Amino acid sequence: MDFELNKTQLLQRELFRKFAEEEVKPLAKEMDEAEELNPELIEKMKKLGFFGIPFGREYGGEGQDYISYALCMEEISKADASSGVTISVHTSLYCGGVNEFGTEEQKQAFLRPCVDGTSVGCFGLTEPGAGSDAAGVQTKAKKEGDHYVINGSKIFTTNGGFADYTLLFALTNPELGTKGMSAFVVPLHAEGVDISANIERCGIRAASNVVIAYENVVVPEFNRIGKEGEGFKIAMTCLNGGRIGIAAQAVGIAQGAIDETIKYVKERKQFGKPIAAFQNTQFQLAEMQTKVDAARLLVWRAAATKNAHGNYISQAAMAKMFASDVACQVTRECVQLMGGYGYCREYPVERMYRDAKITEIYEGTSEVMKIVVSGGMKLK
Amino acid sequence: MKIVVCIKQVPDTTEVRLDPKTNNLIRDGVPSIINPDDKAGIEAALRLREANEGATVTVVSMGPPQADVALREALAMGADEAILISGREFGGADTLATGTTIAGALKKIGYDIIITGRQAIDGDTAQVGPQIAEQLGLPQVGYAEDIRIEGEYAIVKRQYDDCYHIIKVKMPCLITALSQLAEPRYMTVHGIADAYAKEIKVLGYEDLKDMYAEGTIGRTGSPTNVAESFTKQAKAKGTLLTGLTVDEAVQAIVDKLDERHLI
Amino acid sequence: MAKNVFVVVEQRNGAIQKVSLELIGEAKRLAPQFADDEKVVAILLGDKIADKASLLFEGGADEVLCVEDPMLGTYVTEPYTKTIVNIIKTYEPNVVLFGATTIGRDLAPRVAGRVGTGLTADCTGLSVDPETKLFRMTRPAFGGNIMATILIKEKRPQMATVRPGVMKMGEKCDASGKTATMVPSVLEPSDMNVEILEIIPKDTKSVDITEAKVLVSGGRAVGGPEGYNPLRELAAVLGGEVSSSRIGVDNGWIEKDRQVGQTGKTVRPQLYMACGISGAIQHLAGMENSDFIIAINKDATCPMMQLADLGVEGDIKKIIPKLTEAVTKLKESRVVDK
Numbered sequence: 001m002d003f004e005l006n007k008t009q010l011l012q013r014e015l016f017r018k019f020a021e022e023e024v025k026p027l028a029k030e031m032d033e034a035e036e037l038n039p040e041l042i043e044k045m046k047k048l049g050f051f052g053i054p055f056g057r058e059y060g061g062e063g064q065d066y067i068s069y070a071l072c073m074e075e076i077s078k079a080d081a082s083s084g085v086t087i088s089v090h091t092s093l094y095c096g097g098v099n100e101f102g103t104e105e106q107k108q109a110f111l112r113p114c115v116d117g118t119s120v121g122c123f124g125l126t127e128p129g130a131g132s133d134a135a136g137v138q139t140k141a142k143k144e145g146d147h148y149v150i151n152g153s154k155i156f157t158t159n160g161g162f163a164d165y166t167l168l169f170a171l172t173n174p175e176l177g178t179k180g181m182s183a184f185v186v187p188l189h190a191e192g193v194d195i196s197a198n199i200e201r202c203g204i205r206a207a208s209n210v211v212i213a214y215e216n217v218v219v220p221e222f223n224r225i226g227k228e229g230e231g232f233k234i235a236m237t238c239l240n241g242g243r244i245g246i247a248a249q250a251v252g253i254a255q256g257a258i259d260e261t262i263k264y265v266k267e268r269k270q271f272g273k274p275i276a277a278f279q280n281t282q283f284q285l286a287e288m289q290t291k292v293d294a295a296r297l298l299v300w301r302a303a304a305t306k307n308a309h310g311n312y313i314s315q316a317a318m319a320k321m322f323a324s325d326v327a328c329q330v331t332r333e334c335v336q337l338m339g340g341y342g343y344c345r346e347y348p349v350e351r352m353y354r355d356a357k358i359t360e361i362y363e364g365t366s367e368v369m370k371i372v373v374s375g376g377m378k379l380k
Numbered sequence: 381m382k383i384v385v386c387i388k389q390v391p392d393t394t395e396v397r398l399d400p401k402t403n404n405l406i407r408d409g410v411p412s413i414i415n416p417d418d419k420a421g422i423e424a425a426l427r428l429r430e431a432n433e434g435a436t437v438t439v440v441s442m443g444p445p446q447a448d449v450a451l452r453e454a455l456a457m458g459a460d461e462a463i464l465i466s467g468r469e470f471g472g473a474d475t476l477a478t479g480t481t482i483a484g485a486l487k488k489i490g491y492d493i494i495i496t497g498r499q500a501i502d503g504d505t506a507q508v509g510p511q512i513a514e515q516l517g518l519p520q521v522g523y524a525e526d527i528r529i530e531g532e533y534a535i536v537k538r539q540y541d542d543c544y545h546i547i548k549v550k551m552p553c554l555i556t557a558l559s560q561l562a563e564p565r566y567m568t569v570h571g572i573a574d575a576y577a578k579e580i581k582v583l584g585y586e587d588l589k590d591m592y593a594e595g596t597i598g599r600t601g602s603p604t605n606v607a608e609s610f611t612k613q614a615k616a617k618g619t620l621l622t623g624l625t626v627d628e629a630v631q632a633i634v635d636k637l638d639e640r641h642l643i
Numbered sequence: 644m645a646k647n648v649f650v651v652v653e654q655r656n657g658a659i660q661k662v663s664l665e666l667i668g669e670a671k672r673l674a675p676q677f678a679d680d681e682k683v684v685a686i687l688l689g690d691k692i693a694d695k696a697s698l699l700f701e702g703g704a705d706e707v708l709c710v711e712d713p714m715l716g717t718y719v720t721e722p723y724t725k726t727i728v729n730i731i732k733t734y735e736p737n738v739v740l741f742g743a744t745t746i747g748r749d750l751a752p753r754v755a756g757r758v759g760t761g762l763t764a765d766c767t768g769l770s771v772d773p774e775t776k777l778f779r780m781t782r783p784a785f786g787g788n789i790m791a792t793i794l795i796k797e798k799r800p801q802m803a804t805v806r807p808g809v810m811k812m813g814e815k816c817d818a819s820g821k822t823a824t825m826v827p828s829v830l831e832p833s834d835m836n837v838e839i840l841e842i843i844p845k846d847t848k849s850v851d852i853t854e855a856k857v858l859v860s861g862g863r864a865v866g867g868p869e870g871y872n873p874l875r876e877l878a879a880v881l882g883g884e885v886s887s888s889r890i891g892v893d894n895g896w897i898e899k900d901r902q903v904g905q906t907g908k909t910v911r912p913q914l915y916m917a918c919g920i921s922g923a924i925q926h927l928a929g930m931e932n933s934d935f936i937i938a939i940n941k942d943a944t945c946p947m948m949q950l951a952d953l954g955v956e957g958d959i960k961k962i963i964p965k966l967t968e969a970v971t972k973l974k975e976s977r978v979v980d981k
Contacts, residue, residue, distance in 0.1 A: 008576045011452060015567045049569035062570040072569075267924050346925075393785055475764075479756060502785055505764035507752035510720075514756030519836040520720055522749040535840070540745055546841040603761030603798040607779065609791040618936070622943045622956040629957045630965045633937060634973060636953050640935055641808050642857065642881065642914050643973055 003297070005067070012068050016075035019048065024079035031082060031206035032351050035198055039162075041083065042120070050076070051090055052115030055099055059107055060116025066241075066303035070248040074296070077252025078259070081355035082206035084252060085362075088245035089158040090114065093363075094121025097167045097238040098185065101226045110165060110185045110223075119164035124154040124186075124212065125235050132368050134169075134235060135178045139214065141170035147220050148172070148184065150192075153213040156362070160195055161208030163188055168214070169235050172228045181231030185223045192217035203354035240313050242363045244306065247299045247319035250327035250359040254292045257334040257352045258285065264338050264347070281337060288330045295323035314376035321369035324359035331356040381435040381529070381551075383425045384491040385459070386482060386512065387418035389443055389450035390502040414450045416559045417497025423562035424527055425495055426458050432529050436460045438489065442470065442482055448580060455575035456567035462578070463489060467585040472599030475503075479511025480601060484591030485583050486516065493534060494554040498523060506556075513554035520554045521547050524561055645799035647682045648674045649736040651727060652699060653746055654689050655718075661812075662742035664702040666805055668813035669769060670740060671703040676771035677737060677778075682706055686730055688723060690716035693823045700818035708734070709823035714830050717842075718746045722834050724753040729829045731758055736800040738778055743804035751804050761795035763803040768792075769810075778803075808856075808913075812977070850884050852901055857883025857914045860903060860930070861891055864919025864941070864959055868896045873963040874918060880970045886910065888920045904929035918959040922947030939963075 005013065027038050045051060053069040055061025062068075069091060077084030098111045098121075113119040130136030139152025150170055157166065166186050173180030188195065196211040226234050262285065265276040275281050302315035331353040335342035342349050360366045391410045414422070422439060429435040439454040441447045442465040451462035465485045473481060486494065494513075499506035513520035525544065526537035529551075536555055538545045567575075595601055621632055637643050648670040653660040667683060674681040682705040687696060689711065696707040708730060714722040731739065731754070739754075741747035743765040755762035768781035768790075778801040781792045795801040852858060859878040861871055871885055878885045885901060892902040903910050904926040915933035920926060922938075922945055930936070931950060938951035939959050948954035955962070 007449070007452075008573050011449065011456065011567070011572045011575075012569060015456075015569070015572065019566055047568075048566050053569055057570065062568075062573075064569055064573060068569065267928060391785075474761065475752065476756060476759075476761060479752075503764075504782075504784055505752075506748045507755075507762060507764055510749060510752035511756045514724075514753045520749070520753070521837060522720075523745060543845055544843040545839050546843065548838040548840050549836070603759075603795050604763060604793050605796060607792045607794045609784075609789050611789050618950070618952040618954060620943060620948060620951075620954040620956075624955065624957065626957065626961045626965060629939075629955045629962050630969050632955060633939075633953070633962075633966055634969045636937065637881075637914070637970065638973065640914070641811065642935075643970055 005071075009067055009071060012064070013071045013075060015048070016050075016072045017078075019045075020075045020079035024076060024083050028080035028082075028206075028348060028351065029345070031080065035200070035205045037082060037086060037162075037206050037208065042086065042162075045076075045083070045087070046117035046120075049117070050087055051117060051120070052095070053091065055095060055111065055115040059099075059112045061111075062115075065307045066244055067300060067307065070244060070299050070303045073245050073248035074252040074255065074299075077249040078256035080206065081249060081253050081352070081358075082204045084249040085204055085207050085246075085358075086120075086159055088242065088249060089123055090121050090163075092242035092245045093123035093238045094163075094165065094167045096241045097123075097183065097234055098225060100237060101183070101230070101234050106185070106222070106225060114165065120159055120162060122157050122159035122163040122166045122188075123238065124157055124166045124168040125239075126154060126156050127152070128155050132365055134232065137169060137171060137181060139168070139170040140174060141172050141182060141184060141219070143172065143221075147218050148224070150184070150186065150214045150217040150219060153211060155211045156199065156209055157212050158207055158209050158362075160188070160210035160212050161198060163208075166212070167225065167238070169231045172231075176229065178232040179229050181235070182228045183225040183231040183234045184219050185225060186214070186217060186219055188212070190217050190219070202357060203351070204358050205354075239363050240316055241306065243316040243320040243369075244299060244302050244312075246359055246363050247295070247302070247316070247323040250320070250323035250356065251292060251296045251299055253352050253356050253359070254288070254295070254323075254327040254330040257331045257349050257356075258288055258292065260347065260349050260352075261285065261334040261337050261342075264341070268338075268341075275337070284333055284337060288333060291326045292330060295319070295326045298322055314373050317364070317369040317372035320359070320364065321366050321373065324356075324366060327356040327359050381428075381432055381492045382438065382490055383428055383435055384438045384440055384486060384489060384494045385418070385421045385425045385454070386494065386496040386509070387422065387439055387441050387450060387454060388415045388497070388500045389413070389441060389447040390415045390500050393501045412446070412449065414453055415497050415500045415502075417499060417557055419497075419564040420559045420561040421495040421497050421557035422454050422457055422459065423564040424524070424557055426565070427562060428493075428527060428529060438463065438491075440465065440482070440485065440489065442466070442478065442485075451580050452572070452575040453567060455578055456571040457565055458571065461581075463581045463583060465583050465588070469585040469598050472602065473597060474602035474604045475505050475507035475511055476603060477597050477599075477601035478508050479515055480592065480596050481588075481598075482508070483512045483515030484588050484597075486512065487591055488583070488588065492551050493529075494518070494552070495524075495527075496554065496556050498556045498558050509554060509556040516552075516554070518552055518554045519549050520556065521549055522556045524555045524557050526561070527555060645735050645737040646678075647684050647734070647736050648677070648738040649684045649686055649731075649734070649740065649800070650704070651739065651741045651747070651750070652685050652687045653742050653744060654687070654692060654695065657689060657692060657695070659695055659698050660742065660744070660807075662744060662747075662805075662807035663699070664812045665807065665810040666740045666742060667699060667702040667704050669805070669810035670738075671813050673738075673769060673771055676773070677776055681737070684708060684734070684736065686710075686727060687823060688712075688715045688726055690714075693825065696823035697818045697821070700821045701815050703813040703816050707821075707823040708826050710826045710828050712828035712830050714835055715828075717839060718750070719835065719837060719839070720749055720753060721836050722830050723750050724757060725830060725834055726828065727754050728757045730826060731800060733826075739800045739802045741802070741804045743806045747804045751802060755802050758800070760798040760800060760802055761793075763793040763795075766803045766805045767809045769803065769805065777801075850900070852884050852886045852903070853908050853910050855884040855886075855910070855912055857881045857916070858886045858903070858910060858912045858930075858933075859883055859916045859918065860886040860888065860920060861897075861918050861959075862888040862920030862926075863890045865891060865896065867894075870960075871897055873960070873967065877916075877963055877967045877970070880967055880974065881914070883912070883914070888923070888926045917947050917951065918963060920947050921945040922950060
C-alpha cells in the first residue's frame, strides 16, 4: 500500500497549484461578483490539458488517470470552486459518459473536440420535477426515421451557458419509466435549443448554471449514446464518477479556507499576540486539517479504485458525503476564526463558505450518498 | 540550430524564513524551483525554436541528482533533451570552477547559441554565465529582453539602466536572460507524463575529465572560500520621535537618510 | 608582488558614475590597512576621457591609469575585458574593485575568468584581516537572508563587485597638478565582436513599484489626488517612486498599480517612507520586509509608527515639502559628474 503520489503526479500537482495560484486566485473574487467565469481563464486551462485529463491520447486527451484529475480538481478549487466545477462537469459527466459508452466513431465525433481543448460539454439530467428522483424525467425523444425529436426542459445545467455539447437524458419509451430513458449528445447550437440566463445562486456564482429548453430539437440517431433504454444506467455511471471530482472539489475548498486562515491568524494580533498563538486556534486548525486529510484519502482511494476498474461506487459516495460535510464545517469554522474579517468580502473565506454548501447537494445530495453507501452494506 | 539553455535548481528564496529564536535559516520544506531568470531562458529558447525551423532545445543543469526534477520541468515545458552534469568531483565549486565545469560539458554537447539566466536567486552572483562564455571564448550579451535570429547572427535587445541596446552578435554566442525576457509557459498535463518517460543523460566526472586542466574544477579549482556566513541580525526596535518641531523632524529624517546612504 | 587597490571606473556617455567615487572612497579607507604604501589606482577607460581624471583625484585616487580608444567609448564586453586584463597583467594589483552595476557585473566575471582569479559578487561590506592581510568581502546571499564573508587566499588580484550606494565617498581631495598616466590601447578591430545597432531610451511612463529602490507612500492623510504631488517631488529627489495605501486607490486619487498591500503589490525597497499611513494589517503585509522604514504620522501610537525603523510624529503636509528642500540641498553639496 502506497500513500505517496508518484513523481509524475507530484509535478502535475505542482502545475495545478502554480496555475491556480497565479491565474485563478487573482480572478476568483471578481468572477464571483460578476457571476461569470473569465473566458480567457477557461481557454488557458483548456490549452494546458485541464479539460481532458483522464482521456486517451488517441482522442486528443492527456492520457492520465483519475488521481491526476482529482489533484487538478483540488488545486483549482482551492483557488476557485466555480472554476473547479466547470472542469468536473465537463470531465466526469459529459466526457466520462461519452468515453465509457460511446462507439469509436462517436468518441471521435463527440469526445475528441471536448478533450483536445476545443469545446466544452455539459450534462442534462435534472429537471424541475426530477432532482434526487431521476426517474421523474419528463423530457421525451421521439424516434422519427433516422433521427429523434426532443422536447422538454432541463434545469441547473452547469456549463450550459457556454458549452458546445450536452449529454442529454430523455425518454424514448415513456411507458417504461427509467428503463425507457436514453442518452443523446445534443449540440447546443442546434435549432430549438433555448438557453436561459444564469440562475442566481448562493455560491459557486461564477459557474454557468442555466435552464435549457428543447423544443422539437432534431438529433440524428448517430448521437444516441448506448442503446435505447440504457440512459438511466449511463446517467448513474456518470454521476458515480462525477462524485470523485466533486469530493476533490470539496477537499480543495476546505484546504483553501485553511490556508487562508493560517495566513490570517499569524498576522492578526488580539490581546497582545497573534491569534495563532491561542490554543483554541491551534486546536481548531489541527482538527480541521485532520478532517481534510481524511477526506483527501477517501478521494484518492476512490480514484485509485476507478483507475484499477474496481467497484468504486460506494467509495466515491463515501468520499463525496464526507468531503462535502468537511468542506461546510471547515469553511464555517474558518470564518469564525477570522471573525468580522472572515465575514467580509475582502477575504476569500467568505466566498468559500458560500461555495462549500453546494457540494452537499449536487451530483447526488448527502442523503442520496447515504442510500448508495448503505445499499452496498447488504442491510436488507 | 542547437540552442542550449543552462538552468539551476534553487530553493525558492521567497519562501525562506528565519527561525525567530535562533535567527537561523529554515531550509526545511522550502520548495525547489527552476531559477526564474533561467526559466525565462527556457521560454526564450522554445520561442526561438518555434520561429526557426529545425532548431532544437537542450537543457543542461549542473547539480546533485535531485536537480532531475528541474530538468523534467523543462522537458514538460517542451525542451527536446535534458542533460545533468553531476559528480562528487564537481562539488564545492565557486563561480569560476562552475563556469569551467559547465563550459567543458558544453564543448562535448555542442551548441550554436547558449542561453543562461542572468543570476540565480540563491547565490545572486550573476557570474556563471559570463564565466562560461569566457571559458568557451564566446561573445556574450547580457540582460537580454528580446532575442531573434537573422542568418548566422543573433539580434538581442539588452537592458541597461536607462536605455536598451540593440546588439548584433555572430553565433555561436552566449546570452544571459532576464526574467522579463519571456513569461515562461506552463507545463502541460501530458507534457509532464512525457517528461518522465524520457531519459535524462547524466554526464559525470569520468565522461568529462578530459575537458579540464589539472585543478580547475570543484573545490580545488575555486579561488574563493567562504570564511564565514551568518544571518542578518534580527531587526532592532525602531526609534520613535515625538513632539519635534517641523525643522527638527526634517533634520532627523535627513540625518537618517544620509546615514543609510539614501541621498 | 601584487600591490595596490585598483578601482575600475564606470563612465556612461563620458560621465563618471557615482559608484566609482564611492569605490575610490572605500579603497582609500582600505589601502593603508593592507600596507602603509598601498595606493588607490583608478582605471579609466573611454574615448577622449583623460580630462575626467581630475574628478577621480578629487575623489581620492592616488593614481589614474587611462586608456583611450574609440572602441572604449560605449561599454562592450570584449574590448573592456581585454584592456583591463592587460592592465592587471602589467601592474599586478592586489585588489580590483568594480561597481556591481549592469556593466560591472557583465565585465568583472569575464576579467576574473581570463585572469583565473576569484571574484566576489555584489559586496556590501569590505575589510582587511589585520593578521593575514587578506581582503574580507562580505555579501548577502539567499535572497538577502544570509551574509557570507569571502576570502581569496592564493590567487591575485582579489576581485569584487560592490553594490552601489553602500560605500561612502571620501572627503574631497586636492587634485591640482595631478594628471592621468596614459596606457596605450592594445585593442584590434577584431576585438569588437558585437555590433551595437541602436540605443533606445527607456519608456519611463510605466512604473513597477516592486522594482523601485525608494518608495514614498501616501495614506489617508494625503487627502486627495493633489496631495500626492509633494510626495512625488520627494520621491524624485530620492530617486524613487510614489506608492499608496488602499485608501488612495479606492478613492481614485492614484493608479491601482501603485497600491501596496495584500490586495496590491508586495514591495521590498531599500527605503519605504510611509506618509500618513496608519498601517492596517493588509497594508503591512505588503511592505513589512522593506530594508528601512520611515513613518511620518500625527498619531504616534498607530501600528505603522511601531513597525518603522524611524517614526516621526508630525504633519506630512508640513514636513514633506521641507524635507524635499533639505534633501535637494544636501545632494547639491556632493561631488558628482554633472
